[in-house]
Amino acid sequence: MASRWFASLPNLITIGRLVLTPAIIGFVIDEKWGAAFALFVVAGVSDALDGWLAKTFHLQSDLGAVLDPLADKTLIISIYVSLAVGGNLPAWLAILIVSRDALILGGVLVAWFLARPFKIRPHFSSKITTAVQIVLAAVILAGQAFGVRIGALEDALIASVAALTIASASVYLWLWVQHMRP
Template sequence: MAYNWFASLPNFISIGRLVLTPMAISMMVDRNWTAAFALFVVAGVSDALDGWLARTFHLQSELGAILDPLADKALIVSMYVTLAIVEALPPWLAIMVVSRDVMIVGAVSISWLMSRPMKVAPHISSKATTAAQLVLAGLVLAGRAYGLHIPVLETALIALVAALTIASACVYLWLWVQHMRP
């Protein structure tokens, strides 16, 4: 039986995004902002590409349903923690972003441990949160790489990311509580 490599392409792209994440973080720590921004853009394009391939050619898989969000979370959490460490974003925002993701993973894990697994599917509030988080990270990286620092826009995006992060955490908490009710 021949191996159909094309059917696994979205998963390979997600794995590639996981591999790019520590490289981008390393570039940020070294203050190589241009390379960090380039890797961030490649990771973003790869996210769009793997999703498009999976939907267009019906290549969705159980593994992809885990790998894609895992790669997204690894990128976002790593970016926010590193941007806070290098003082490009406020530490409280990184703590908020990480805490939300830990809460969601914790809730899903508890559900599984209690033999009440939840369907893992992104809510619209999560998609909006992720989009805002990526735009802010991209703006900060571009600002450092190319001197495109726009304080008013950055401040507005920080406020938007904070508000959406809190809102989506509340939505997921509510959905989890409803799911876990006797």
């Protein structure tokens, strides 16, 4: 019984991240920055932890392969949109992030409709992009929570997130085009 529970631990952690996302967004909307920051850090650490557990102990599963990116995208898109709506991040950055994910999802759906399924495997560029997106959101939330904004750091992270998001979208688009060639 214990081994079955342990085998499910990465998926349970991922589900926890999904459950935390609405709470984080609620705290952002209510401008309860300390709580939003604390829960966001927990969610960010859970992203690293579930992946580490799955790889280290060979606990990868088909469910985890779907849930983990879903939890990541739910958290990232939700936090960026809510921070942009609140004027804490540039709206264009949230639009860029949402557009990249829509591009990837659209490509997968088109390939599926054309009976040429395209299995998305996380690319290295995507993993770095997600990590930097999490760091930027955490910096913005921490700045709000503790009343300390570091403009130069935020500007550098915004530029990095934008560049990495574009690079990652380009990689996935190139892979999709290669897959869809006759």
